[in-house]
Amino acid sequence: MGSRPDFSYVAKLMADSSRAAMLEALLDLDGLPASELAKRANISLQTASGHLTKLVEGNLLNVEKHGRHRYYRIAHVDVAQAIEMLTVIAPPPKINSLKDSSRAKNIQIARTCYDHLAGKLGVLLTKALIEKGYLYEDENNFLVTAEGEQFFYDFNIDLDALRQKRRHLTRKCLDWSERHYHLAGALGNGILIRLFDLGWIERLPGRAVKVTDTGEKGLYETLGITTKELI
Amino acid sequence: MGSRPDFSYVAKLMADSSRAAMLEALLDLDGLPASELAKRANISLQTASGHLTKLVEGNLLNVEKHGRHRYYRIAHVDVAQAIEMLTVIAPPPKINSLKDSSRAKNIQIARTCYDHLAGKLGVLLTKALIEKGYLYEDENNFLVTAEGEQFFYDFNIDLDALRQKRRHLTRKCLDWSERHYHLAGALGNGILIRLFDLGWIERLPGRAVKVTDTGEKGLYETLGITTKELI
DNA sequence: TTCATAGTTCGATTATAACCGAAGTTTCTA
DNA sequence: TAGAAACTTCGGTTATAATCGAACTATGAA
Known part of the structure; x- marks a missing residue:
């Protein structure tokens, strides 16, 4: 049956407005830490942490650990492209x-x-x-x-x-x-x-x-x- | 502030699995009625009706009234493109x-x-x-x-x-x-x-x-x- | 070793929306 | 004009997940 990838799973990751704000920030500025992303999305650090975990699990973001910081970036150009396509039809x-x-x-x-x-x-x-x-x-x-x-x-x-x-x-x-x-x-x-x-x-x-x-x-x-x- | 279109709004429309199933069906077969789409998404006609209204409001779908039938189709190639981009990264x-x-x-x-x-x-x-x-x-x-x-x-x-x-x-x-x-x-x-x-x-x-x-x-x-x- | 900073995990609360039954509207058919 | 078919609207129930406070881990600085 479901032998096709499920696009609604990715859509769900992008559908939340807090996650969307973080993705948008990362679209242009690669490599922001969780605390900075939390600020930009107007949410607490705890909430941001949960969202970021989901985005990494869904392969929309990558993390790099540098000491006690974690820098997030868009995982692939395709992710940026997909977001831009969605923006065009929004x-x-x-x-x-x-x-x-x-x-x-x-x-x-x-x-x-x-x-x-x-x-x-x-x-x-x-x-x-x-x-x-x-x-x-x-x-x-x-x-x-x-x-x-x-x-x-x-x-x-x-x-x-x-x-x-x-x-x-x-x-x-x-x-x-x-x-x-x-x-x-x-x-x-x-x-x-x-x-x-x-x-x-x-x-x-x-x-x-x-x-x-x-x-x-x-x-x-x-x-x-x-x-x-x-x- | 929000002078950019909000892509998360579109993502939200695509995020629901029932709506996704209907969109997927319409990707290839243009012009299906609500009842048919309800069947394909395994939901009741009432629920489907609600979903379809949202998809039309969000400009993802068009409707054509033919008598008591309503035929739905993908509103624009860009919509199909966006879904396909999401499928690629899913x-x-x-x-x-x-x-x-x-x-x-x-x-x-x-x-x-x-x-x-x-x-x-x-x-x-x-x-x-x-x-x-x-x-x-x-x-x-x-x-x-x-x-x-x-x-x-x-x-x-x-x-x-x-x-x-x-x-x-x-x-x-x-x-x-x-x-x-x-x-x-x-x-x-x-x-x-x-x-x-x-x-x-x-x-x-x-x-x-x-x-x-x-x-x-x-x-x-x-x-x-x-x-x-x-x- | 102690304190601060960055981030995670857990638990409880709350808001959103998907869902369907029931009743309504519109249009076609007989 | 009656009845059925296609679809919509309303109302109540339920499931999901976003949110933050509090307590935790890990790294760095003093």
């Missing part, structure tokens, strides 16, 4: 007021996704980097080319420093609003920080972000991105 | 005895997936049809080419009759054992039936299937498939 958050609706628009144009750029701008930027030959798109990841090494050096992003960090240099992140991949990982974070430093982008209320006048000029000159494409 | 069904283990092997080589061919043989067959130019692989589906029309006619599969059926002619089905797509839908079913009729394959206990001696010869001559590839 209903968009409710819009109650007029303020909410303009916020919703802004957030689709450009926003931060944890610590990197997402939305139309995030996808456009990633595409531009690929077209210019600075990034190469793999099935599961983005890779920095030799030209890319030079470009990021010129752009004042220190790849070697980023590689030291305890996380992936690059990572594919499925954009739920654009249904395309954008760049995440340490490099995605590095680019975001650099764009803020340059004053090319500014924070709007919430997670939304707007391109400044300098940014408009800069993005066009370095990567050929026009803000018209953002609409 | 733990394989437990193997208890020696019998189970040889059965598990057989089932990975060739099996029926509802009403079409899956496993190594299913994937190989699909690949062969593509290589010969009979099938064209789209992002979301397989399409029959002009050469394909001729081939299936010669192979005694009536495409026009299959097109009359109330289901997709072709459909991509992600193979959880092979991690590749194989052909499903009315054509996938038509091929399975034809292969049984020709005596090229035979049922083993369970869902497993074996290639006969005639089948070995036939598959090689028509599509260049050797059983060595099946191992």
Whole structure:
């Protein structure tokens, strides 16, 4: 009879909102300890411990013991992919007021996704980097080319420093609003920080972000991105 | 805060075993009425009704009213994709005895997936049809080419009759054992039936299937498939 | 050795939702 | 117009699991 894997078992692991919060945190920041995950999910350490055990048993997470700490990470790219697929079909958050609706628009144009750029701008930027030959798109990841090494050096992003960090240099992140991949990982974070430093982008209320006048000029000159494409 | 869609909401809808059984049934057979789905999930009609309402509200399913019947179908390819991704990361069904283990092997080589061919043989067959130019692989589906029309006619599969059926002619089905797509839908079913009729394959206990001696010869001559590839 | 920090295990409480019987609505058939 | 079939709604029961307090283990620091 049941000779197929039971997908509802995995769905059940993802269905609890506390576990979902922890998974979401781990999607971008690999290797968080239980206490940190408990905080992010707004639950006690005991409860978190129980949830994490279940997630490890279900092969959604891996643990690494380092002294008295336990660092959790997503067990496999497939897990991240599955979560992203679920996000794509999940209903968009409710819009109650007029303020909410303009916020919703802004957030689709450009926003931060944890610590990197997402939305139309995030996808456009990633595409531009690929077209210019600075990034190469793999099935599961983005890779920095030799030209890319030079470009990021010129752009004042220190790849070697980023590689030291305890996380992936690059990572594919499925954009739920654009249904395309954008760049995440340490490099995605590095680019975001650099764009803020340059004053090319500014924070709007919430997670939304707007391109400044300098940014408009800069993005066009370095990567050929026009803000018209953002609409 | 919550400006991202909540994937745990979708996961919750898929997490219940009764709902999962109904979704699984609908993955291959589009357009089943509530009563049929209740039977397949082994629950009462009342319970099924409640579940189906939730699945429609969550945009996982669509309903079409035809008189006093209500035909349910998967709302979007993305939903099927998401379920298949979950199946890929779900733990394989437990193997208890020696019998189970040889059965598990057989089932990975060739099996029926509802009403079409899956496993190594299913994937190989699909690949062969593509290589010969009979099938064209789209992002979301397989399409029959002009050469394909001729081939299936010669192979005694009536495409026009299959097109009359109330289901997709072709459909991509992600193979959880092979991690590749194989052909499903009315054509996938038509091929399975034809292969049984020709005596090229035979049922083993369970869902497993074996290639006969005639089948070995036939598959090689028509599509260049050797059983060595099946191992 | 002592204390603190990180995490686990146990037990009791509580909230959620799956389930079905019974009664209702809608549509088809005769 | 009556009756049956397909499905929904309501109400009460029950099972599951998320939650945290309290007590435990293990590692590190003083």
